Amino acid sequence: MAAHRPAPELITRGWLNTDSDLSLTDFRGKVVMIEAFQMLCPGCVSHGLPQAQKVHQTFSRDDVAVIGLHTVFEHHAAQGSKEALEAFLHEYRVPFPVALDAWDETGKIPLTMRAYQMRGTPTLLLIDRQGNLRKQVFGGVDDLALGAEIMAVLRDKPAPRAQSTAARTQSGCTDEGCAAPNL
């Protein structure tokens, strides 16, 4: 069995569409799909979020939890406020919980985005029932392939949780062509 790495915990500065703040451990036992997006990212609006809503409608809530993650790394004045995101989620009728990725004083890339070394938005994360990160894709994913992928993770046998390693938690994204600046 391949060793899977545990998904880094979400580091947030607030949540919308939920009564109380959430943590990945609240979803242990379910597959979790996280859609990392920015409200002014055209690909997120036209493809990523509609796909996340379709996953939310297609799978049983007992099996699959869908979470949005607002990873603002540009246009902070325009899309950085909770009010702006709240208006966006209302108008686009996003029904699932959405976390606001947190910043520290050092830079513009939010902390969860750094922990996952995301290259930009939209990024789709798939986390298994044991809390391991099983898939991370930057950009578009086809519906047919995604449906198969989610079901493959759902049908996985339970496995012991992978051990965290130091390498994984380093911040920063060094890929060439990375859409997120200043990492």
Place this chain on the structure above:
Amino acid sequence: MAAHRPAPELITRGWLNTDSDLSLTDFRGKVVMIEAFQMLCPGCVSHGLPQAQKVHQTFSRDDVAVIGLHTVFEHHAAQGSKEALEAFLHEYRVPFPVALDAWDETGKIPLTMRAYQMRGTPTLLLIDRQGNLRKQVFGGVDDLALGAEIMAVLRDKPAPRAQSTAARTQSGCTDEGCAAPNL
């Protein structure tokens, strides 16, 4: 010949994508298409603005001018600032001039939107070479019909400019089902 009413002048609090502020009189001699939108209006983002960009690309700039009009009547905190709109226009690559519709102290519906008695967004306006308002549609318009409509106005014989009347400039929208509140 039907009497056409002159298009009310734009009342703005600024412009983007242009070096200097514009006025409808700057476009006299051309057909003007105005796309009234809000950056957080899903129908504007998925249909209205892409269609306006297609008009911008299809017709000669000497014949047809395309203008955006940001008529914010809700979620003012999220989409009311010039910075927010600027980020939006950048990300969605809107190439034509965009006016920010002005507010007064009395209410939430911006002034140009009131002057045209718009029912909501997206609203498409078509103004002929003489400055008369020839078409105003709230909601979706089919590409084939719009192409025909624009050409019909383009091929119109020049006519004397219509006289303005008091009735036309009254503010407020009283239609049932109007998408704009508090008119």
Place this chain on the structure above:
Amino acid sequence: MAAHRPAPELITRGWLNTDSDLSLTDFRGKVVMIEAFQMLCPGCVSHGLPQAQKVHQTFSRDDVAVIGLHTVFEHHAAQGSKEALEAFLHEYRVPFPVALDAWDETGKIPLTMRAYQMRGTPTLLLIDRQGNLRKQVFGGVDDLALGAEIMAVLRDKPAPRAQSTAARTQSGCTDEGCAAPNL
């Protein structure tokens, strides 16, 4: 004024969706849009014919007549019979008259297709109120541009009918990349 060439008459071996055989002269005074297609041509099925149906629905029947022209130049056994075309028109709910382009003994390219020197299917023809060919396009045409084009021809001032010339009626298509073989 540019001299327009008269549209060659349709040479047919039958009609469907009409009580009696038709001729271009039956439509004099109207703009005529002809959609040349083959029932097994994917681009015709997905784009050309749906667009022709939209034109049929959008414009007044007093102004614009839409005609299909079945120009079979390949797969004659599969799509050459009147029964095959009849089944196709029924299943795809094509509402306008459709002519079956005629063959002679010399080759596989049907006669009207030759007279217009069409390069393949779909080909869109636009004929003005006086019977002159105003536009001929092989492949896809955008709805917005087509709407404008049809209206431009509709709004044209009546002009004397152009004189037929010998050059126009020669058969054969010599363009490189021509989709129709053996021309």
Place this chain on the structure above:
Amino acid sequence: MAAHRPAPELITRGWLNTDSDLSLTDFRGKVVMIEAFQMLCPGCVSHGLPQAQKVHQTFSRDDVAVIGLHTVFEHHAAQGSKEALEAFLHEYRVPFPVALDAWDETGKIPLTMRAYQMRGTPTLLLIDRQGNLRKQVFGGVDDLALGAEIMAVLRDKPAPRAQSTAARTQSGCTDEGCAAPNL
């Protein structure tokens, strides 16, 4: 574990896109997706066959086999011949093997279609590695749900093959609203 019924064998009058005739037993050990279609069925052409091609491209050929089944139950003169189907498969670039469903002298509904009691076209069949019929859907299926469904069948534990029962093999379709006539 639910008892699954064995998928009835295909009864064919020929095959295309394959060197030799095939049988379901040739695919034992793989999941088989069968797309039952008619070449003049608009929903098959616009949705069913493109989806089958996407499945063909997305999954490993070692895991999933895609087969077309031409179940002609109307317009026999137009779409009943092998030549017509061959031209269609060529033009639409269908890459997987396609079986021609067989007829007997008693009626118009082909024999495999009867054995499966299909209601019309398109019908999608999903058969597991042991040869049991796991899903049968008439009409459209969403890509996301289909991807999940295929993967669920793929990840199934091997199970003993179900016993055939008399009820299942009776011919005819008695559902209200059945698209196939004369069953």
